[in-house]
Amino acid sequence: MPEVVAQQVKSDVGLASALRSSTLRLSRQIRRQRVEGVDLTANQLGVLGALGKHDAMTIGELAAHEQVKPPSMTRIVSNMEEAGLVARRPHDTDKRQIVVELTESAHALLHANRRRRDEWLQTKLKKLTPEERDILRKAAPVLERLAAT
Template sequence: MSTASSCPLTADREPLSRRPDRAMLRTGSLSGVPPMLKSALTFNTHGGIRSKPITMQKNRDSAARLAFDLRETLSRGARLIRVESGPPLSQLTVLGHLQRQGAMSTNDLAAAERVRPQSMSITVRALEDAGLVGRRPHPTDGRTVLIQLTRKGVKTLEDIFAVREDWLHAVIVEKLTEEERRELQRGLTLIKKIVDTRE
């Protein structure tokens, strides 16, 4: 009589001790699963097996779509609140740095904007020609020249911000409910977290 080991139905099967049993599938445990199989499987919260590569790909696709939508939305928002009569965005951001940080060197401004010092020199020169910034010596380092806002530069920023804030304030008050405003605040916190990783 043939033994169980010679049966063609079982000869090519993996040993039972190395195959995940039903209890493993129910509990989500990978104990005893061969390393090659373990690396290809993961369990969901209900104990069912799903493919890890497929799940990871879905997560990457979802994050890519979210990043695309966020970039498009922020770009549209920037265009909507941009004042046509004001300076270009590259110059406006420099004015904003000088307003928040005080006088800065060209190299420090370049580092803040992540551009080359030569490119920042061109931007500063354009602002200087427009009378929006001026230069003064560094108080302790004679080799460094600081860029600072002029009175015209301060007034220009105030006028631009007033127009933008009036428009945004009106939209928030007239179009958003209290709950939507709270959601906007939570979203703004997350956007700041993302932006802060690049500064």
């Protein structure tokens, strides 16, 4: 019954509720799409994503970002280093700190994951009507603004 949905969405309460449920559901499906053969833990994926954005971070920064304690992050980074995903190097000025960076293969993995998810989403978008795609095209910049703040 699309009328019900449309009516709910007229109010701001209904809009928030509709956006919440569809965003959460869609995100779960997107997250499921990733390159096979490489199985990482949730925290490893988090570190990968954080380093993909911030380029270089210290152990402490990564621990705070992923909400784990420093000793745990030491271990996580060590495992990822063994797997060839990250590299440690000394901080430029503060010799106590350790800077962690992504390796080339980790960058490639991130890129491949992103591509796979986009391809999956594209096939889903193809199943919509042209009018629906138009609506989403207009909504995309708004959603980006909503997510950015």
